[in-house]
Amino acid sequence: MKRAFPILAVLTALFLVYAFYQALWVAPTDALQGDVYRIIYYHVPSAWTAFLMFFINFIASVEYLANSKASTARAAKWIVIALGIIGAIAPFIPQVRQQLPAGMYPSSVATTALIIAALYFMIGKYFVGQDLDVLAVTTAEVGVVFCSIVLVTGPIWARPVWGIWWAPGDIRLTSTLVLWLIYVSYLVLRRFSDSAQTQKLAAVLAVFGALDVPLVYFSIWFFRTQHPQPVIGGGGSMDPRMLHVLLLSWMAFLCFAFLVCWSRYRLEKLRREVEEAEALESLLEPTELPSIKVPSSRGAK
Amino acid sequence: MKSFWSITLATLAKDIRLEWRSKDALNAMLFFSLLVVVIFVFSFDPLAEESRHIVGGLVWVAFLFAAVVALNQTWARELRNQVLDAYRVSPAPANALFLAKALGNFILVSLLEALMAPLFVIFYNLRVLGPAWQLIPVALLGTWALVVNGTFFAAMSLRTRSRELMLPLLLFPVSIPAVLGMVAGTTNILTGENPAHFYIVLLLTYDVVFTTACLALFETVLQAE
Amino acid sequence: MTNPLTAPRGAPIIAVSNLVKQFGRFAALRGVTAEFDSGKFHLILGDNGAGKTTLLRALAGLTAPTRGEISILGKNPHEASQEIGYMAHPSLLYDEMSGMENLRYFARLYDIAGYSRCEQVIRAVGLDPELSRPVGKYSQGMRQRMSLARAILHDPRILLLDEPFSNVDVHSAREMVGLLKGMCDAGKTIFVVTHQAALLEGVADEFVWMQAGQIVDRTNGLARGPLPSGDVRAVEP
Numbered sequence: 001m002k003r004a005f006p007i008l009a010v011l012t013a014l015f016l017v018y019a020f021y022q023a024l025w026v027a028p029t030d031a032l033q034g035d036v037y038r039i040i041y042y043h044v045p046s047a048w049t050a051f052l053m054f055f056i057n058f059i060a061s062v063e064y065l066a067n068s069k070a071s072t073a074r075a076a077k078w079i080v081i082a083l084g085i086i087g088a089i090a091p092f093i094p095q096v097r098q099q100l101p102a103g104m105y106p107s108s109v110a111t112t113a114l115i116i117a118a119l120y121f122m123i124g125k126y127f128v129g130q131d132l133d134v135l136a137v138t139t140a141e142v143g144v145v146f147c148s149i150v151l152v153t154g155p156i157w158a159r160p161v162w163g164i165w166w167a168p169g170d171i172r173l174t175s176t177l178v179l180w181l182i183y184v185s186y187l188v189l190r191r192f193s194d195s196a197q198t199q200k201l202a203a204v205l206a207v208f209g210a211l212d213v214p215l216v217y218f219s220i221w222f223f224r225t226q227h228p229q230p231v232i233g234g235g236g237s238m239d240p241r242m243l244h245v246l247l248l249s250w251m252a253f254l255c256f257a258f259l260v261c262w263s264r265y266r267l268e269k270l271r272r273e274v275e276e277a278e279a280l281e282s283l284l285e286p287t288e289l290p291s292i293k294v295p296s297s298r299g300a301k
Numbered sequence: 302m303k304s305f306w307s308i309t310l311a312t313l314a315k316d317i318r319l320e321w322r323s324k325d326a327l328n329a330m331l332f333f334s335l336l337v338v339v340i341f342v343f344s345f346d347p348l349a350e351e352s353r354h355i356v357g358g359l360v361w362v363a364f365l366f367a368a369v370v371a372l373n374q375t376w377a378r379e380l381r382n383q384v385l386d387a388y389r390v391s392p393a394p395a396n397a398l399f400l401a402k403a404l405g406n407f408i409l410v411s412l413l414e415a416l417m418a419p420l421f422v423i424f425y426n427l428r429v430l431g432p433a434w435q436l437i438p439v440a441l442l443g444t445w446a447l448v449v450n451g452t453f454f455a456a457m458s459l460r461t462r463s464r465e466l467m468l469p470l471l472l473f474p475v476s477i478p479a480v481l482g483m484v485a486g487t488t489n490i491l492t493g494e495n496p497a498h499f500y501i502v503l504l505l506t507y508d509v510v511f512t513t514a515c516l517a518l519f520e521t522v523l524q525a526e
Numbered sequence: 527m528t529n530p531l532t533a534p535r536g537a538p539i540i541a542v543s544n545l546v547k548q549f550g551r552f553a554a555l556r557g558v559t560a561e562f563d564s565g566k567f568h569l570i571l572g573d574n575g576a577g578k579t580t581l582l583r584a585l586a587g588l589t590a591p592t593r594g595e596i597s598i599l600g601k602n603p604h605e606a607s608q609e610i611g612y613m614a615h616p617s618l619l620y621d622e623m624s625g626m627e628n629l630r631y632f633a634r635l636y637d638i639a640g641y642s643r644c645e646q647v648i649r650a651v652g653l654d655p656e657l658s659r660p661v662g663k664y665s666q667g668m669r670q671r672m673s674l675a676r677a678i679l680h681d682p683r684i685l686l687l688d689e690p691f692s693n694v695d696v697h698s699a700r701e702m703v704g705l706l707k708g709m710c711d712a713g714k715t716i717f718v719v720t721h722q723a724a725l726l727e728g729v730a731d732e733f734v735w736m737q738a739g740q741i742v743d744r745t746n747g748l749a750r751g752p753l754p755s756g757d758v759r760a761v762e763p
Contacts, residue, residue: 065521181474188470195460196549196590197525204457204518208450208475211510215478219503223485226495275551283546283553285738304637311634319622378620387618387676390586392607393635526589 005262012255019245019252027245039157040242045250046149047176049257053143054179056123059116060136061206063124064199067132080120087113130272133199136206137190138264140183142257147180169224171217178216182209308393312401317408319378326374327409334367334413338420347425356425357488360418361480365447367413368406369469372451375402376459385459385523395520403452403515410444430493439490439497442504443483449508450475453515456522479507539564539715540585540684545594547580547739554580556739558594562717564683567710569726570719572736578719579614581736582686585717586612598684608636611682615689617673621662625672626655629679636680643679651675652701667698674702678709685709685716691725699725 023041030037066076090096091106100106127135154173155165168174186209190202238246320327341359346352379385388398421427429436451472458467486500538561547555555577562568570578583589584596587603587610598606612618619628629644645655651671661672670690677685685706691699699722707729710716718726723733735743 065518178474178477181477185471185474189457189461189467192461192463192467194462195525197460197521200521201457201460201525204521205471207518208511208514211514212475212478215503215507215510216481219478219481219485219500222499222503223481226485226489278551279548279553282551283548283556285553285556308634311631315620315623315627315631319620322622378622381621382618383614383616384618384620386588386612386614386616387632388635389588390607390610390612391632391635392637524590 005259008255009259012252012259015252015255019249022245022248027242028239030242033161036157036160039153041245041249043150043153043157044246045253046146046153047172048250049253050143050146050150050176050179052254053139053146053257053261054183056119057136057139057143057183057206058210059120059123060127060132060139061203061210063120063127064132064136064203065207067124067129068200077121077124080117084113084117087116130199131269133203134265134268134272136199136203137268138261140186140206141264142261144180144183144187145260146253146257147176147183150176151180169220169227171220171224174220175213175216179209179213182212305394305397308397309401309404312398313404316378316401316405320405320409330367330370330409330413331416333370334363334417335420337363337366338417338424342424352425353427353430353491354488356421356427357486357491358484360421360487361443361483363417363421364410364414364444365476365480367417368410368444368447368451369472371406371409371413372448372455372472373465373468375406375452375455380459389523395523396516398523399452399456399515399519403449406448406452407445410448411440414440414444427491429491431490431497433490435490435497435501436487438501439483439486439504442501442508443479443486446479446483446504446507446511447472447476449512449515453519453522456519460525475511479504482507537564538562539599541595541597542581542585543595543597545581545584545596546592547577547584547589548592553739555584555591555594558739558741560734560741560744562715564715565710565713566715566731567706567726567729568715568717568732568734569723569730570717570734570736571723575738576736577739578736579688580739582612582614582688582717582719585684586610586686588612606684608680609683611677611680611685613673613677613685613687613690615692617661617669619661619669619673619676622660624658624660625653625664625675626657628661628672629676632676632679638680643681647675647679648672650678650705652698652705665695666693667695670694671698671702674705683714685714687716687718689720690718691720691722703729 019041023038027038027041029035062076065072067073088110091100091109097106100109123132123135151173154176158167159165166173182205186202186205189205190198193201195201341363345355345359376385379388451468454471454475455468457471458464461467482500482503486497486504489495489497489500540562542558542560542562545555545558546553554575558577558581570581572578580589584591585598585603587607596603599609603610619625620631623631625648626641626644629648630641633641633644648655651674653668653671653675661669664672670692674687674690677687687706690702694702703725706716706718710729710731718730720726723730731746733743733745734741735745
């Protein structure tokens with residue numbers, strides 16, 4: 001494993017350079033925005049990577065909480081299976097199909113539901129017990145970094161193109177901001193908590209955050225219907241060549257994110273191993289028993 | 302089931318009785334709320350044409366400040382003399398304690414709002430152009446949204462450093478959709494320009510989701526050392 | 527609620543197996559294995575940091591063990607909470623309420639109907655139920671006695687008392703000891719952690735010696751003689 005890392009690092013670096021080249025030279029210039037739009041090749045892949053990181057954190061947190069007891073672990077698995085099945089079938093039912101927002105295909109909703117369920121079981125299989133918490137911390141930190149990139153590149157893009165730094169009604173940017181806030185508070189909690197159960201508390205907070213995100217999305221969405229706002233990032237379809245570069249960029253970012261996560265994960269596991277070794281040492285300290293005299297009433301402890 | 306509610310009510314009654322006995326903290330909070338309103342009045346010109354459009358936001362930000370002050374003292378009495386240990390050692394369900402504290406905070410924060418709201422009406426010469434009765438569900442649901450999560454995060458902060466700072470730090474991000482709902486809903490009702498129905502539904506959904514989450518996870522938080 | 531009188535005295539009702547409790551790098555309990563018999567008065571002794579408080583808190587369910595098992599009446603501490611009474615150096619009482627008001631509230635937590643039990647218990651510790659002074663204004667002796675009243679309010683089978691006589695005047699302490707002896711004779715199982723072992727001379731059935739997170743010796747106290755001192759051999763944990 002250790003030898004693979006430098007090789008993968010070099011490959012990823014090359015991939016990133018290639019993606020950079022594609023983004024700046026090969027991709028066609030946008031008809032409306034000119035060359036400024038090219039920041040999209042950093043902005044959007046960062047966003048998708050951040051969301052993936054946070055999503056993995058959510059799954060890891062739920063599993064960490066659920067797997068502490070056998071009964072809840074089983075219940076959680078059945079709920080995930082049920083949600084997967086419902087998510088796979090429901091979009092094809094006519095009444096549900098009508099409710100789907102424009103542009104969302106039933107097959108993509110179904111596939112997403114199945115992928116989510118599969119991810120839950122895969123993570124549960126390869127990460128057990130404490131490893132789930134290490135995964136949670138890793139993805140939270142890496143996610144926050146990528147999320148910060150999104151929040152910085154967003155306004156940088158918006159200013160020259162639309163003349164404003166920020167649009168409060170922009171649903172994606174604002175949801176991303178809230179997500180960033182939630183996960184920064186998650187990291188602060190981990191840092192400031194003195195409790196022996198810090199990991200459980202952090203997992204609880206991650207669950208709260210995950211419940212919050214859809215509500216944020218819908219609250220801003222409705223706000224926007226009453227107060228139309230400029231949409232940073234534009235909607236509509238994309239030139240296939242641009243889409244190609246975008247996906248390429250995203251792959252490069254994912255490789256980079258994977259490497260960073262792997263590195264951080266290993267670091268955290270090592271740190272915990274050291275802690276456990278020290279704890280074990282204090283447990284096995286040789287006892288030297290001095291003569292114990294019963295103290296007379298000394299009063300206060 | 303019967304003993305669950307009897308424990309909740311007994312705890313709530315005890316808290317109200319204790320709060321009533323030493324009115325110091327309560328009076329200080331009331332005065333603080335008044336000060337917040339006054340600061341806002343000086344900062345945001347009440348005579349401006351657009352004041353009706355921003356008052357919804359001002360009112361709820363003021364309520365938020367007052368709520369944080371109230372929420373920070375939720376567990377203060379239980380921390381002295383480690384009374385919380387006495388609760389944990391007993392067979393009483395953790396959720397009964399949570400509900401009692403949340404309801405107590407709800408009453409306290411509503412009291413503060415009842416003081417501040419008329420002041421805003423007076424200083425900003427508010428007239429409600431939309432259906433005024435809708436302000437009641439917005440106020441009730443919005444206050445519960447702040448209080449239910451606030452009580453929960455106050456308990457979480459018990460085991461952290463900088464406890465009083467951790468509470469708003471944890472509470473604010475998660476409360477954003479609720480705050481949006483409260484502010485937009487109130488603004489819509491005041492200006493009468495748009496319906497507030499969706500925001501009421503949003504607040505209701507938020508309350509249901511997070512009350513459930515808090516009840517499900519409070520035991521974990523309470524038993525954390 | 528089981529009648530302590532009908533439980534077979536001398537049968538083990540608390541079993542602790544390989545109990546480990548670590549706070550970060552500090553190991554407060556390092557593999558404690560023991561059984562404790564019903565109806566006996568156990569006095570837990572040892573230097574500061576020996577793990578006495580941690581052991582009591584683990585038995586009460588207030589601190590989750592890092593490793594190991596605790597069985598109280600065949601259940602884990604949380605399930606057995608109706609049968610456990612806990613008292614510590616902080617009073618676990620609301621300073622702003624009177625003793626009776628405090629007990630009335632805690633009676634609700636234990637699903638005890640009526641207030642006669644509260645009065646009975648307050649009188650049993652030698653205090654006046656009518657006293658309206660808030661607990662915060664009590665003397666230390668009164669406060670410890672009221673705290674004991676709270677611990678025995680629900681008539682638990684097992685009492686876990688951590689430094690009950692700390693800063694308490696001699697008279698109050700003697701009264702508390704008398705009360706505890708009476709309760710033990712009636713079938714309750716009592717654990718007391720204290721530095722003032724002399725107070726329990728002739729009362730404790732067993733001395734449990736702790737050192738560096740382990741139980742190092744258990745000696746019989748019923749000889750009702752002076753408390754032993756001197757070298758103590760190590761016992762396998």
